[in-house]
Amino acid sequence: MKEIILQTIEREIQALRLLEQCCMEELEQVCAAIVETKGKVVFMGIGKSGHIGKKLAATFSSLGIRSIFVHAAEAVHGDLGMIDEDDFVILMSNSGTTTEVLQNLEPLTARHIVCASFTGNRDSALAQACDYHIHYPKPTEADEWNLAPTSSTTMMLVLGDALACALSSAKQFQKQDFFRYHPGGSLGKQLKQEQNKHCVN
Template identity: 55%
Template sequence: MPTIFNAEAAVCLGRDVLLHEADAVRRAADRIAETPDFAEAVRLIIGCKGRLVVSGVGKSGHIGRKLAATFASTGTPAFFVHAAEAAHGDLGMITKDDIVLGISYSGETNELLMIVPTLKREGATLIAMTGNPESSLAKHADLHINCHVEREACPLNLAPTSSTTCTLALGDALAVACLSAKGFRKEDFARSHPGGALGRRLLIHVEDVMRCGEAVPSVTPETLMLEAVREITRKHIGMTAVVDHERKVVGIFTEGDLRRLIERVGDIRNVKIGDVMTRSPHTIGANELAAAAAKQLEQFQCNQLLVTDAEGRLIGALHMHDLMEAKVI
């Protein structure tokens, strides 16, 4: 079959496909307000004592796998079962407390229809998502969600395009509605994504990454500059905290401050650090999110933060590199 490429025609067709699929989703958005089934499906799913089992074959199966993953990551225990595998033993995964979301655009997929009697006998709730409310699957279901489209975006009206997009969007709408109804928060999402960037940002606290104990440089205001420089050098964090006799932070002195002091004074041997320190330095609490520390570093354009307790006593220190190693930034 000869290939004829025309850039202008390709862009025009691509745009038409996107507009066609967007229109299909918009029509679906209008349609869910016309029947109570969408809201009822949300009510059933959030009240489910078991799990949400998503099933389908072909393109509907691919969509189903994605939807099961979306539900699972947003607070609704869910998994995918291929309808053909269900008929060959995997039905044992489904219990009477579960809800089955069966996806078939035609509503006549043999593999799904074959397992419906067993689901009914078991007592599981069946929610059908089809493009035909009069289909066999829709009629046997406890609830039906209509994903009908006027035609596919494919010029031949054959390849599942608008229909799969509409099905995916409706499934996402269900998942997000359930998420909201359950009061699902960012922190809950992070707990199911501990390996991702969001999980690190929402689960890692300053106390998890800060330097503490002997690794934290500190001197008193009476400390002479050369000893303070030795403390900075020993602790490898590019600064030292200045604390009073109760370990309360009264200042900070950085390597940058040292360079500027030498340029201005020259001989620094008799200089007390309390006379040249930066007073009222930026601090953060150990229970704060590490992401909040990163935001402070960016806001104040500095590389280090002192960590203090509720009374202002020094308990740790944090360098930008510590946040980078923890992949918070």
């Protein structure tokens, strides 16, 4: 068991090291485009990529970047109505060939909504169809059959977090702003104490 655990951790670390050598220019382009976006950021995906999209939408929102997650399969059954024409949509698919994700391209394009692909396949139909791209190298997944979305979803998560932090900095988001969106829990309590201490001083 210990050997498998350590092997899993090492494979995911190796996957993250690949990120240091890729996609910086792409991330900067996406960051600049989102800064100019009047609407919100919409993450769209299904399966494991969808779960990462939900987390990223929550992180973006807590850092002052309006964001939601729309399930790719539900979107074409009415949830496309959650997306406005001035939004920025990030379509997530490791393979870039996921049918449920691809089926949203035509209705989004018809409304002239700006889209970015988030994929491990630069040559995929998804990447080719979008205005912007976030591409990461294909890693070795952490399971023994190199099948389960593990290393790839970790890469998605880290790149998304990096984008969120860069955008937050670009928008000059401050600690007191974070408290406005996160007043609960131990973190909210800590920030409130700091705020009260500052007011007293």
